[in-house]
Amino acid sequence: MSATVWGDIEFTAVRELRGPLAVVDGVSGVGWDEFARITLPSGERRHGLVLEVDRDLVLVQILEDTWGMDPDGLRVAFAGEPLHIPVGSGWLGRVCNGRGDPIDGGPPVFGRARAPVGGTPLNPLHRQPPSEPVLTGVGAVDALTTLVRGQKLPVFSAAGLPHLELAAQIAAQSTAGGEAFSVVFAGMGLTHPEAAFVRDALDERSAAGELVLLLNTADDPVIERLLTPRIALTVAEDLAFTGGRHVLVVMTDMTSYAEALREVSAERGEIPARRAYPGYLYSDLASLYERCGRIRGRPGSVTVLPVLTMPAYDITHPVPDLTGYITEGQIVLSRRTHALGVHPPVDALSSLSRLMRRGAGPGRTRADHLPVAAQLLASLARARQVRELADLVGEDALSQADRGYLAFDEAFLRDFVDQPRDRMRRLEDTLERAWRVLLTLPRSQLTMLPDELLDARGAREDPAAGGVREAGG
Structure with a gap:
C-alpha cells in the first residue's frame, strides 16, 4: 500500500456510512475497483475499494471497517488504479x-x-x-x-x-x-x-x-x-x-x-x-x-x-x-x-x-497405482453393500465371502486410511499398505488387478482362510 501513488484531489462529501460501506458524493473521474484512501480527522488512515459508481456517487467498501468513523471531516482520495x-x-x-x-x-x-x-x-x-x-x-x-x-x-x-x-x-x-x-x-x-x-x-x-x-x-x-x-x-x-x-x-x-x-x-x-x-x-x-x-x-x-x-x-x-x-x-x-x-x-x-x-501411473507415481486404486474403490463399494445387508439380516447370515468383505472394510480404515496427524506417509508406503489390505480378499475378487501384478505379488487362493496370502508369508 505504501507504494501507491495517490491523486492530489481529496473528496470530503461522505454522505453515509453503512456497515463496511461508505457513500461519497460529488466525485468525478473515478472508476470501478479503484483503490481508495480515507483519512480521519485524527490523521488515521484507512483504505477501501470502489464497489459501484453512479454518476457522481461512489460506493466504497472500507477494508478496516467503518468502526469509530464519522462522515464529517473524512477526506477520501483515489489512486486511479485497482489495489496492487x-x-x-x-x-x-x-x-x-x-x-x-x-x-x-x-x-x-x-x-x-x-x-x-x-x-x-x-x-x-x-x-x-x-x-x-x-x-x-x-x-x-x-x-x-x-x-x-x-x-x-x-x-x-x-x-x-x-x-x-x-x-x-x-x-x-x-x-x-x-x-x-x-x-x-x-x-x-x-x-x-x-x-x-x-x-x-x-x-x-x-x-x-x-x-x-x-x-x-x-x-x-x-x-x-x-x-x-x-x-x-x-x-x-x-x-x-x-x-x-x-x-x-x-x-x-x-x-x-x-x-x-x-x-x-x-x-x-x-x-x-x-x-x-x-x-x-x-x-x-x-x-x-x-x-x-x-x-x-x-x-x-x-x-x-x-x-x-x-x-x-x-x-x-x-x-x-x-x-x-x-x-x-x-x-x-x-x-x-x-x-x-x-x-x-x-x-x-x-x-x-x-x-x-x-x-498418476507409469512415469509419474508407480505403474500399479491406478489399478490398485480402482480395485480398492471397487472392493470398498462391495463392502459397503455387504455392511448394509448385515444391518438387515445380521452377520451370522452372511456367506464366508461376504464376511471377508467386512474384514476388508475394517482393514481399509485402520491399516490404510488411518494416519497420525503429524506424520508424513510416502506414496511407496501407501501403496504397499493398499496391497496388504487387498490381499485379505480372495484372488477371484481382485478383478480390477491384472494377473501379472497378482503373480508378481505371489498371490494365490488360500482355501483354509478363504483369502490370499503372499508366497512364503
Missing part, C-alpha cells in the same frame, strides 16, 4: 493478516514488482494440461484422489470434522517430487486458537522459507475476508509463473468467504438469490478457483485446494454445489469415519479427482 501489492520471494517465510500486513513482528513485505490483486485471466490457448502429481503425504489422498499440479480440488467438510487439521497437514507435508515448491495458506474467519494452531503446525515450513501465511480471524473486518484469497493467489501466481515454483494454495474456509460476500451484498441492497447469497456467487468463486493452472513455456504451476464446510452436511448447499461445478473433483470428509476415530476421515466412495489419471 508487492510480489516476489519476499513473501516467503512471512505471516500476515488478511490484508497482507505483517503480524510476525517483521518489516512490511517488499517486492521487485507490483501486481493487482484481482489477477489476470489465463489465456486458454496458453494453458498447459496438468500432468504431474503434488504429493500431500496423506495416504488416502495420494492413492485415491491424487492431486495434480495445476488442479483445483476442494475438500468438503462439516462442522466438527477436522478439516483445518487436514488442511494444515497437507500444507506442512506436500512436495512436488524434489522441484522448487512453496505453499500459500489463506485462513479466513478463523478463531484465535485456530490461527495459533495453524501457525504452530506450519512453523517448520515457514522457517524453511517455503510458506506464505495469511490469517484472517473471525473478529477482523468482513471486507478483509474477501481480500484474503485474492492476495494469496496474486502472491502464488508470481512465485509460480515468474519464480518458477510449484505453488499449492490452501484456502480455508471458503464458506466463511461466501458468508462475507453475502453480508456485503445485503449491505449494498442487492436482490438475493438462493439461500440469500448474491446471484453472482458462482462467477465470484470461479474468479478465484480459475486462477490455478500451468502456462506453456513456463516451469511453475498454481494448484488450489479450497476447504469448505457444508452447513448441516448438505452437499446441495450453494457453496459446495457451485464449487463442485467449477472444480475437478472433491475430497469428502465423513462423520461416520470420524466417529470411528480414523484420521483423516475421508469418504473414499464420495471423493474423486477427475485429473488423477493425468498425474
Whole structure:
C-alpha cells in the first residue's frame, strides 16, 4: 500500500456510512475497483475499494471497517488504479493478516514488482494440461484422489470434522517430487486458537522459507475476508509463473468467504438469490478457483485446494454445489469415519479427482497405482453393500465371502486410511499398505488387478482362510 501513488484531489462529501460501506458524493473521474484512501480527522488512515459508481456517487467498501468513523471531516482520495501489492520471494517465510500486513513482528513485505490483486485471466490457448502429481503425504489422498499440479480440488467438510487439521497437514507435508515448491495458506474467519494452531503446525515450513501465511480471524473486518484469497493467489501466481515454483494454495474456509460476500451484498441492497447469497456467487468463486493452472513455456504451476464446510452436511448447499461445478473433483470428509476415530476421515466412495489419471501411473507415481486404486474403490463399494445387508439380516447370515468383505472394510480404515496427524506417509508406503489390505480378499475378487501384478505379488487362493496370502508369508 505504501507504494501507491495517490491523486492530489481529496473528496470530503461522505454522505453515509453503512456497515463496511461508505457513500461519497460529488466525485468525478473515478472508476470501478479503484483503490481508495480515507483519512480521519485524527490523521488515521484507512483504505477501501470502489464497489459501484453512479454518476457522481461512489460506493466504497472500507477494508478496516467503518468502526469509530464519522462522515464529517473524512477526506477520501483515489489512486486511479485497482489495489496492487508487492510480489516476489519476499513473501516467503512471512505471516500476515488478511490484508497482507505483517503480524510476525517483521518489516512490511517488499517486492521487485507490483501486481493487482484481482489477477489476470489465463489465456486458454496458453494453458498447459496438468500432468504431474503434488504429493500431500496423506495416504488416502495420494492413492485415491491424487492431486495434480495445476488442479483445483476442494475438500468438503462439516462442522466438527477436522478439516483445518487436514488442511494444515497437507500444507506442512506436500512436495512436488524434489522441484522448487512453496505453499500459500489463506485462513479466513478463523478463531484465535485456530490461527495459533495453524501457525504452530506450519512453523517448520515457514522457517524453511517455503510458506506464505495469511490469517484472517473471525473478529477482523468482513471486507478483509474477501481480500484474503485474492492476495494469496496474486502472491502464488508470481512465485509460480515468474519464480518458477510449484505453488499449492490452501484456502480455508471458503464458506466463511461466501458468508462475507453475502453480508456485503445485503449491505449494498442487492436482490438475493438462493439461500440469500448474491446471484453472482458462482462467477465470484470461479474468479478465484480459475486462477490455478500451468502456462506453456513456463516451469511453475498454481494448484488450489479450497476447504469448505457444508452447513448441516448438505452437499446441495450453494457453496459446495457451485464449487463442485467449477472444480475437478472433491475430497469428502465423513462423520461416520470420524466417529470411528480414523484420521483423516475421508469418504473414499464420495471423493474423486477427475485429473488423477493425468498425474498418476507409469512415469509419474508407480505403474500399479491406478489399478490398485480402482480395485480398492471397487472392493470398498462391495463392502459397503455387504455392511448394509448385515444391518438387515445380521452377520451370522452372511456367506464366508461376504464376511471377508467386512474384514476388508475394517482393514481399509485402520491399516490404510488411518494416519497420525503429524506424520508424513510416502506414496511407496501407501501403496504397499493398499496391497496388504487387498490381499485379505480372495484372488477371484481382485478383478480390477491384472494377473501379472497378482503373480508378481505371489498371490494365490488360500482355501483354509478363504483369502490370499503372499508366497512364503
